[in-house]
Amino acid sequence: MAAPDYEKVSLLGEQKASMQNVVKVLIAEDEPNALAGLAELISGWGYRTETARDGMEAWEKTQAWDPAIVVTDLKMPRMDGMGLLAKLAEGAEGLSANMAVVVLTAMGSIQLAVDAMKLGAYDFLQKPVDPTRLKTILANATKQRETAIELEVARRRLRESGVLGALVGSSRAMREIFTLIEQVAPSNVPVLITGESGTGKELVARTLHDLSPRKARPFVAVNCAAIPETLIESEVFGHEKGAFTGAVERRAGCFELAAGGTLLLDEIGEMPSGTQAKLLRVLEERKFRRLGARAEMDTDVRVLAAMNRDPQRAVKEGHLRPDLYYRLNVFNIAMPPLREHLDDLPPMVETMVNEMNQKHGRKVSGVAPSMLDRLMAYTWPGNARELRNTIERAVILCPDGAPLDAGHLPSGFGKDQSAMLQAADGSSITVRVGATVDEAERLLILRTLEATGQNKTRAAEILGVSLKTLHNKLKEYVRDQQEVRS
């Protein structure tokens, strides 16, 4: 199907207000007076109209004229409305986004209308047509199409440039994340976003909000790890005056601030268990109560949650209530650590250099290959945030007109990462005298795996062996164990 005018206008980003003028509506009806009446009515509302006297003519016109909406009668000569609908639905993508079909039914033929909906009709209307209802249906169909097109535009932009919102990445891992975000953004389901610190969890939450119908409403993020336990509940739900010592005034909570929008509960595992239980109730009943208040308030907030530890482990260790976990984990977006999608690093660096040039009024011109090599060789325990900080520092140090080079990295950058792992993890291994080299090696490998959260790529890097060697060793251990058992 050729791109309709409507879409071209939208893709060019031209004035939305005039969009309605270009929305094309094809009307199919065999009764001439009714046809003329509908055409007059619909063009009177600012749509461009075209008419057809039977299903066959309508089918031909959809091919040549490519309307956004088809309003069709059911009983018509040559090809009836159902036949037309079936033919339109034949295309690869079916009907939904490309064309909205509104079916006109005679009194008492509700069953036919239902069948039409099953075939993918957008809506139906009983005859004689109620103009107010028709107007509403056409407006809704237009709006739905607009949203579908906006999403399609975002998708195309992303396919071309590897960017979704502020997220950069065209690796397989990131493309999968982008697809997930697009799929889940328009709905109201909770999403649990997991990943190491600095992997972009908050950015994902913002992107989910920006790609949702809530985008014009507030996005509120509350970091449960940054608020004293005793205050979290009041922060989230608000309180009445005198609800507790120190509650000198009535205060709105995050649920009220985010009304109609999105609320990100960051570090959800740090939320006290009692507050988690209350949150679960809000998710289930869409009602909440300020601390100290009698009345409950309705809420229409989409809840997103983030945490940088493994949620199942958090449940096991009692940091996250299992019931809340199941409710939040309807969708899970697991952000990969940067070291697992290093092919995204060069485009990320480019974006960050541009951003920092803007922020600091600099004119740094790109990145020298030697610098890029150093960046690619590093394992980035702090992920995108660490990369961003590194680039910011380098841009400030770099003279205008020159590219970033390795000299703009902090001294000791990337040196001795195993020492850093030790420092971060604080663990060491003890090997008894008399152990074999094989035993010591095995202990070191298993403990390093543990310290990296079973991340084989990172463990291999730290151990200074190839991933393949590590895999072989692990296979050996499994084999040994099986032999011991049998």
Ligand SMILES: Nc1ncnc2c1ncn2[C@@H]1O[C@H](COP(=O)(O)OP(=O)(O)OP(=O)(O)O)[C@@H](O)[C@H]1O
């Ligand atoms: N894919 C990406 N492309 C570009 N920038 C990114 C990307 N991911 C993250 N960033 C940047 O990295 C920084 C950290 O991201 P963000 O705050 O979303 O991480 P986080 O996972 O929420 O971290 P934490 O667990 O510490 O809260 C931000 O400045 C963000 O803009």
Ligand SMILES: [Mg+2]
């Ligand atoms: Mg965060």
